[in-house]
Structure formats: structure tokens, C-alpha cells
Amino acid sequence: MRGIEIIEAPLSAGIGLAGVERMAAALRAAGLPAAIRAVATGEAAPPFNARIVDRETGLPEPARLRDFLLTLADRVESTLHADRFPLVIGGDCTILLGCLAGAKRHGPMGLLFLDGHTDFNKPGYPDNEPASMDLYLATGRGPSVLAKLDGDAPLVAGRDVVCLGYRDEKYVEAAGGNSPKGTDITLLPLSTMRSGGFGNTVARALDRLTAGGGEFWLHFDVDALDDATMPHVDYRMADGLSAGECAAIIRRARETGKLLGLDVTIYNPTLDWDGSGARLLVGLLASALDE
Numbered sequence: 427m428r429g430i431e432i433i434e435a436p437l438s439a440g441i442g443l444a445g446v447e448r449m450a451a452a453l454r455a456a457g458l459p460a461a462i463r464a465v466a467t468g469e470a471a472p473p474f475n476a477r478i479v480d481r482e483t484g485l486p487e488p489a490r491l492r493d494f495l496l497t498l499a500d501r502v503e504s505t506l507h508a509d510r511f512p513l514v515i516g517g518d519c520t521i522l523l524g525c526l527a528g529a530k531r532h533g534p535m536g537l538l539f540l541d542g543h544t545d546f547n548k549p550g551y552p553d554n555e556p557a558s559m560d561l562y563l564a565t566g567r568g569p570s571v572l573a574k575l576d577g578d579a580p581l582v583a584g585r586d587v588v589c590l591g592y593r594d595e596k597y598v599e600a601a602g603g604n605s606p607k608g609t610d611i612t613l614l615p616l617s618t619m620r621s622g623g624f625g626n627t628v629a630r631a632l633d634r635l636t637a638g639g640g641e642f643w644l645h646f647d648v649d650a651l652d653d654a655t656m657p658h659v660d661y662r663m664a665d666g667l668s669a670g671e672c673a674a675i676i677r678r679a680r681e682t683g684k685l686l687g688l689d690v691t692i693y694n695p696t697l698d699w700d701g702s703g704a705r706l707l708v709g710l711l712a713s714a715l716d717e
Contacts, residue, residue, distance in 0.1 A: 427511070427680070427717045428509055428510050428511040429464075429465035429466075429510050429511065430462050430463070430464045430465060430510065430511045430513050431464065431466040431467070431505045431508075431510040431512055431513065432450075432458065432459060432462075432464045432466070432467035432468070432513050432515060433467075433469075433498070433502065433505065433513065433514045433515070434450035434467070434468065434469040434514075434515050435450065435469075435470050435471070435498050435514050435516050435521040435524065436448070436449070436450055436451070436469065436471075436472075436473035436474065436516075436517055437473075437474050437476075437494060437516060437517040437518055437520055437521055438473075438474070438475045438476070438517065438518055439474075439475075439485075439486050439487075439518055439520045439555065439557065440476070440477075440486055440518070440553060440554055440555030440556065440557060441477055441553070441555075442553050442555055442660055442661075443518045443555060443557055443692075443694070445660075445694040445695060445696035445697065446516060446517055446518045446660075446691070447473045447474070447475060447517060447518075448694075448695045448696065449515060449516055449517060449691070449692075449693045449694070449695060450469070450515040450516070450517065451695075452693070452695035452698070452701075452704045453693075453704055453707060453708060454467070455704070456701065456704035456705055456707075456708045457708055458515075458707075458708045461708050461711070461712040462513070462711055462712055462715045464513070465510065466510070470497055470501040471494050471497045471498065474490070474494050476490065476491050482569075483549060483569040483571060484548075484549035484554055484569070485549055485554065485556060485571070485572065486554060488569065488571045488572065489571070491520070491556070491572070492571055492572060492575065494524070495520070495521070495523050495527065495572070495575055496524065496527065496575065496576065497524075498514070498524030498525065498527075498528065499525075499527035499528035499531070499575070499576060500528065501528065502524065502528025502529055502687065503529075503531045503532065505528075505687070506528070506529065506532045506686065506687070511685075511687060511688075512525070512528075512529075512688070513687065513688050513689075513690070513711075513715070514688070514689035515689075515690055516689065516690065516691035516692065517691055518555070518557035518691055518692060519541070519556075519560045519645070519647055519691045519692060520556040520560055521689055521691060522560045522561075522645045522689055522691070523556075523560060523563060523572055523575050523581060524575075525643060525645075525687065526564055526581040526582055527575050527576035529686045530576065531576075532641075532686060533641065534586075534641075535582065535586070535640065535641045535642050535643055536586035536587065536588070536634075536635040536640055536642035536643075537564070537582045537586065537587045537588070537635075537643050537644075537645065538588050538590060538631060538632075538635055538642055538644045538645070538675075539561060539587060539588065539589045539590065540591055540644065540645060540647065540650050540672070540675060541589070541591070541592055541645065541647035541650050542591070542592055542593055542594060542647060542649035542650045542651075542666060543558070543592055543594040543598075543647070543649065544561060544592050544594060544598070544605065544606050545557065545559060545560045545561040545562065546559070546562045546604050546605060546606045547559045547562060548567075548604050549562075549568050556572065557692070561587070561606065562604065563581075564581045564582055564587075565581075565582060565583070565584045565587065565609075565611070566579070566580025566581070582643075583610075584606075584609050584610040584611045585610040585611075586635070586640070586642075587611045587612065588611075588612040588614060588631045588634055588635055589606065589611055589612065589613050589614065589615075590614045590619075590627070590628075590631050591614070591616050591619060591650045591666075591667050592613075592615050592616065593615060593617070593663060593665055593666065594663060597663065612631070612634055614627055614630065616665065616666070616667070619667075624674075628674070628675055629678075632678060632679060635682075635684070636682050636684045639684070640684065641684045641686050642684060642686065643685075643686050643689075644676065644679050644687070644688045644689075645688075645689055645691070646672065646676065646688060646689065646690045647690075647691050647692045648690065648691070648692050648693045648707065649661065649662070649663070649692055650666060650667055650672060651666050651667055651668070651669060651672060652665060652666035652667060652668060653666055655668065655669055655706065656693070656706070658693055658694055658695070658697040658698040658703035659692050659693065659694060660692070660694055660697070669709075669710045670713075672710060672714070673711075673713040673714040674714075675714075676688065676714035676715070677715075677716075680714075680715065690707070690711070
């Protein structure tokens with residue numbers, strides 16, 4: 427296995443996610459580098475809190491946000507070129523765009539999107555937070571300042587994306603949000619994992635991503651975890667996956683030999699008064715990445 431390099435991406439884009447930019451520092455303080463035996467760790471860019479919404483795009487500070495993400499892309503690219511495994515710690519889900527931009531320079535790839543939400547909202551809805559629209563933007567939809575972050579093509583084609591473990595369908599429908607249903611994205615919600623079996627569904631996702639020898643990136647939003655296990659997030663929903671299930675998904679993805687890298691997002695240390703959430707995540711990642 428490639429040595430793990432931690433890349434800290436302290437980003438909070440939007441008012442509702444204030445505090446998530448402290449995630450990387452909190453996990454570092456909780457012992458993450460030693461727990462996963464990281465060969466290197468460092469910050470991709472200084473902490474960035476984007477708050478002022480651009481009326482034309484519906485995005486907070488899009489030019490500065492683009493610069494942050496391209497700096498992150500450069501760091502991911504250099505880590506892959508050094509034959510290391512990039513573990514990118516957010517920050518909010520917007521960092522996925524920078525991760526994909528950097529990984530795409532390594533060659534064609536897919537995306538395993540492990541998240542409690544599908545993050546397929548259009549810009550401007552509901553709270554001008556790119557973290558709720560990152561998959562929409564990553565597949566080439568929306569304002570080109572982010573949808574075409576690094577070149578003219580989408581960061582990832584919809585047919586090369588698998589959404590796994592999400593459980594926000596009724597919330598999206600009730601709120602009038604946007605859904606990836608009807609697109610060419612492969613959708614495997616939590617309900618499918620429960621009815622079809624955990625192992626079967628994970629195997630189906632990984633088979634889809636590695637068909638033909640393809641490589642892929644893994645996005646892990648910690649709100650995929652059961653709310654009782656990980657309440658330290660801003661947009662909570664009942665139910666979710668166990669810590670053991672999430673660790674198993676990451677472990678099985680890495681065991682394919684086709685996983686390029688991993689980003690982890692959305693844990694908010696300001697909601698974690700006793701540090702239990704940070705310790706849980708350090709343990710989960712140590713288990714998932716153990717060689």
C-alpha cells in the first residue's frame with residue numbers, strides 16, 4: 427500500500443457550516459497522523475471562510491473559492507505523483523471539487539460518493555452553500571467557475587459516479603430540492619443497502635467503479651454515519667451507517683487497488699463539546715486504513 431499523506435483543507439463556504447474549517451486541526455490534535463502512520467501531513471492552503479454570496483452565480487466568493495480549490499488540486503496531484511495516498515481532511519464538501527481536479531490530472535477516474543445527502547442542489551438553493559451542491563457541480567452542472575474548475579470537461583462523468591448510503595430522499599422532496607434521479611449516476615441509497623445486504627451493495631458499487639480496470643476517488647461525508655453515532659454535524663438526519671460499516675467501505679475500496687485517494691468532510695468540532703466525535707473519526711480512519 428502507498429504511504430498516506432494527510433492534506434488539510436480548512437474550508438467553510440457558507441454561513442451554515444461555520445466551524446467545519448476546524449475539522450483538520452481537531453483530528454490532528456486527536457492523534458490522526460500517528461493513528462494512521464501518515465508519512466507526511468500539511469495544510470493545502472490557509473483556512474478560508476467564504477461568506478459573501480455572489481448574486482450572479484449564487485456561490486460564496488466564487489473567485490477566491492476557485493483559487494483555494496485549485497491550490498488543493500495541485501497538492502493532490504503532487505501527492506499522487508509522489509506515489510502517496512492522499513487523505514484530504516476538510517472542511518466542507520466543496521473540497522471534493524479540488525480533490526477531483528487534482529486526481530483527474532492523474533488519469534480517468536470514477537467517484538464513490540459516500541454521503542448522507544446526494545448534494546445535488548442547484549446553486550442558490552437552499553442556503554448558497556456549495557457543500558449542498560458539490561455533486562451537481564462535480565458532474566459539470568452549474569456555474570463554470572466551479573463546474574469547469576480545471577478545464578472544459580466535467581470533473582467526473584455522471585456515468586462514473588456511484589452514490590452510496592444516502593438517506594435524504596424524503597427531505598429533498600419535502601423541501602423542493604434537486605435530485606440526481608433520472609441522471610446516469612448510479613444510486614444506491616441506504617434503503618437499498620438494507621434491503622439488498624451491506625456486503626452485496628458495496629460489492630456492486632465497487633464492481634461498477636472498477637469495471638475495465640478504472641480507478642476512483644472516495645468522498646466520505648461523516649453525516650453518512652448514524653446520527654446517534656455522529657451528531658456533530660450541522661444538517662442532521664435520523665438513521666445512517668455504523669462506524670464499522672463506513673470503515674469497511676473505505677477498507678474494501680482500498681483493497682481493490684484502484685482507490686486514488688479519500689476526502690473526509692463535515693465534522694464540526696464546535697458541536698463536539700467533549701471531543702468524542704474526533705476520537706471516533708480517528709479510530710474509524712485508523713481501522714479503515716490499517717494495512
